[in-house]
Amino acid sequence: MESVTLRVPNISCGHCVKTIQRVVLDEVPGVATVSGDHETKTVTITFDAPATLDAIVATMTEWNYAPDR
Numbered sequence: 001m002e003s004v005t006l007r008v009p010n011i012s013c014g015h016c017v018k019t020i021q022r023v024v025l026d027e028v029p030g031v032a033t034v035s036g037d038h039e040t041k042t043v044t045i046t047f048d049a050p051a052t053l054d055a056i057v058a059t060m061t062e063w064n065y066a067p068d069r
Contacts, residue, residue, distance in 0.1 A: 001032065004053060005044045006067035008060070013038050020065050027059050043067075 011017060017036035020043055024034050030051030036043035045056055057067055 001046055001048050002053075003044060003046045004056075005042055006057075006060075006069075007042050008036075008065050008067045009041060010065050011036065011038050011041045011043075016065065017043065019063065020060060023063050023065075024056060024059055028055050031056065 008016075008020070011020070017038050020036060021034040024031050024045060028047070028051050030049055031045060031047045033046045034043060047056065057069065060067060
């Protein structure tokens with residue numbers, strides 16, 4: 001299991017975090033958990049194959065929550 005914390009400038013509220021959680025868990029097979037904090041504008045994602053960091057970032061970007069890389 002791999003874990004990554006990403007800074008996401010477009011997070012402005014708890015609803016944004018909930019959207020990211022729903023989208024990443026629903027659309028990227030292999031993602032185990034998604035947690036976030038709107039105050040620090042970060043999300044932490046744990047995942048295993050077949051999920052990849054590139055797939056996670058691409059999905060978040062499609063939903064207008066592109067992380068800094």
